[in-house]
Amino acid sequence: MSIHNKKSFSKNQRKIIHVDMDSFYASVEIRDKPHLRELPVAVAGSSETRGVITTCNYVARKFGIRSAMASVVAKKLCPNLVFLPVNMEKYRSVSREIHDIFKCYTRIIEPISLDEAYLDVSDSDYCNNDPVMMALQIRRKIFDDLKITASAGIATNKFLAKLASEWNKPNGQLVIYDDDIQDFICKLPVRKINGVGEKTEKKLLDIGVKYFSDLQKIKMNELIKVFGKYGENLYELCRGKDNRQVENNRISKSLSVEDTYFDDINSVKESVAGLKKIYEKLLLRLNSKKKIRFQ
Secondary structure, eight states: OOTTOSOOOOTTSOOEEEEEESSHHHHHHHHHOGGGTTSOEEEESSOTTTOBEEEEOHHHHTTTOOTTOBHHHHHHHOTTOEEEEOOHHHHHHHHHHHHHHHTTTOSOEEEEETTEEEEEOTTOOGGGGOHHHHHHHHHHHHHHHHSOOEEEEEESSHHHHHHHHTTTOSSOEEEOOGGGHHHHHTTSBGGGSTTOOHHHHHHHHHTTOOBHHHHTTSOHHHHHHHHTTHHHHHHHHTTTOOOOOOOTTOOOOOOOOOOOOSSOOOSHHHHHHHHHHHHHHHHHHHHHOSSOOOO
């Protein structure tokens, strides 16, 4: 399960690469401000006192700082934390350059966000159709051209590829061959399964399921009784099975906007006024971008 493994994919197997940029927003900012490289850095959506951490570098993560954390909490954990404002136009521009690199290897690309995408390289002629070497080249090209790092996972389906990309972060990659699937997933916590949040995890823990191997012992009909149709997904995913295709024209299924206030809202009147502004902002964004895709 490393890039030096003598195993290989067969010609007819699906070959999926999941590329995930390392602390993307923070990495782009630090690239442009190299004097911050050794310091804890966070990109925050607003002010230090009322904002929320969008992302942070790995130096900051050592202090327990993470995405979606309130800036004021992050500041208490790390008084020397450097806050930088969000610059979405810059990140979109860098993301387009990253996708230009992807397109050298395949046209079947499913963007998940600005810093994350699936690539189906099953029929790619590059690197003698070796997805492991393709992932390595892609990561090197991103670093050489853009001076930021990426991690990657390689497998025969999207679920396993995403799991693999998380394994050797930052600036690493992992390949999961079909022969290695059971050994890789059996000891993983069920929270790693798509759609398993806090409530579902509690339900699973209540029936004695903590790891993938525990879930594999439960029959599909029993899972369906407890979780409905999602029980089928649990049954398949805990075995490393995932038939989803990489969708290169994936339509965004959600759209959101937000505002951060410097002072607390203490009345219904203020709340209604605030909601009206947010609603108007949402309509503007919806009208300007009915379909989100990379050109």
